[in-house]
Amino acid sequence: GENVEQHPSTLSVQEGDSAVIKCTYSDSASNYFPWYKQELGKGPQLIIDIRSNVGEKKDQRIAVTLNKTAKHFSLHITETQPEDSAVYFCAAGDSNYQLIWGAGTKLIIKP
Amino acid sequence: DTGVSQDPRHKITKRGQNVTFRCDPISEHNRLYWYRQTLGQGPEFLTYFQNEAQLEKSRLLSDRFSAERPKGSFSTLEIQRTEQGDSAMYLCASSHGTNTEAFFGQGTRLTVV
Numbered sequence: 518g519e520n521v522e523q524h525p526s527t528l529s530v531q532e533g534d535s536a537v538i539k540c541t542y543s544d545s546a547s548n549y550f551p552w553y554k555q556e557l558g559k560g561p562q563l564i565i566d567i568r569s570n571v572g573e574k575k576d577q578r579i580a581v582t583l584n585k586t587a588k589h590f591s592l593h594i595t596e597t598q599p600e601d602s603a604v605y606f607c608a609a610g611d612s613n614y615q616l617i618w619g620a621g622t623k624l625i626i627k628p
Numbered sequence: 629d630t631g632v633s634q635d636p637r638h639k640i641t642k643r644g645q646n647v648t649f650r651c652d653p654i655s656e657h658n659r660l661y662w663y664r665q666t667l668g669q670g671p672e673f674l675t676y677f678q679n680e681a682q683l684e685k686s687r688l689l690s691d692r693f694s695a696e697r698p699k700g701s702f703s704t705l706e707i708q709r710t711e712q713g714d715s716a717m718y719l720c721a722s723s724h725g726t727n728t729e730a731f732f733g734q735g736t737r738l739t740v741v
Contacts, residue, residue: 521670560632560719560732561671606670615684618670 519544521609523619531627536594538622540607543588547609550583550590551616555604564605565592594624602626630654632733634720640739641710648706649736653722660703661730662695663719664688671719677703710740 523540530536542550548569553561567574567581567590574581580593590609594601604623610616633652641647653660658679663671674693675685679700689695692710697703707714717737721730 523670558734560721560734562732563729566729608670616673618672620669 519617521607521617521619523607523622525622526620527623527625529625529627530597532597532599534597536592536597536601536624538592538605538607538624539589540591540609540619541587541589542609542617544609544617545588546611547617549610549616550581551608552579552581552592553606553608555606555621557603561606597624597626599626599628632720632722632731634718634733634736636736637734638737638739640741643710643712643740645710646706646708647710647738648704649718649720649738651703651705651720651722651733653701653703653720654724654731657722657724657731658700659723659725659730660697661721661723662703662705663721665717665719665735666715674705707738710738712740714738715740 521542551566552564554564555561565576565579565581567583569585572583578595583590604621606621607619608616635650661676662674664674665671673686674689675695677697680697692708695705717735719732719735721732723730
């Protein structure tokens with residue numbers, strides 16, 4: 518079946534450094550790629566998304582890039598802060614309800 | 629708080645018992661989704677409603693699971709004859725139409741002992 522692979526499963530970076538999380542997807546029909554942040558005991562929260570007609574999107578310290586040919590998309594967080602520590606999920610799909618999610622990346626920001 | 633609300637937050641039940649969870653979506657959101665999330669994994673889609681109509685059900689939703697949204701507002705998810713494999717976080721989300729951000733509740737953590 519369709520799947521989304523996410524790497525790494527755990528990422529530890531020094532505060533102020535950048536963090537990059539990568540995902541690959543298998544369904545070539547996917548055209549919507551959101552990224553969610555989930556803090557302990559809370560539901561996932563959308564932080565940024567990108568659609569297949571755009572290659573890159575940026576929102577302050579967060580950016581997402583998409584390579585549809587290679588079926589890769591990545592999340593970039595610059596100038597990391599302690600509050601960025603959380604589990605991040607990528608997902609791919611053609612509508613909200615048909616999202617296939619990655620297994621998550623636990624991001625640890627070291628002070 | 630006008631976000632998605634789920635009740636209860638935690639539920640411990642004995643194997644074989646029935647459980648029911650409730651989700652109150654954001655007001656005027658016509659789409660409501662149920663997901664299941666196990667430890668260390670991303671959420672898995674279970675089902676979704678547009679208003680009161682249940683439009684899609686995952687094959688993960690066995691015949692022991694039933695969801696309703698009778699008046700197009702709140703929704704309930706019932707699991708009958710619970711099994712240990714049902715232990716998970718059950719997440720509800722809502723959105724206004726398609727291709728718009730889905731807002732998640734804090735989930736109901738079910739433990740079947």
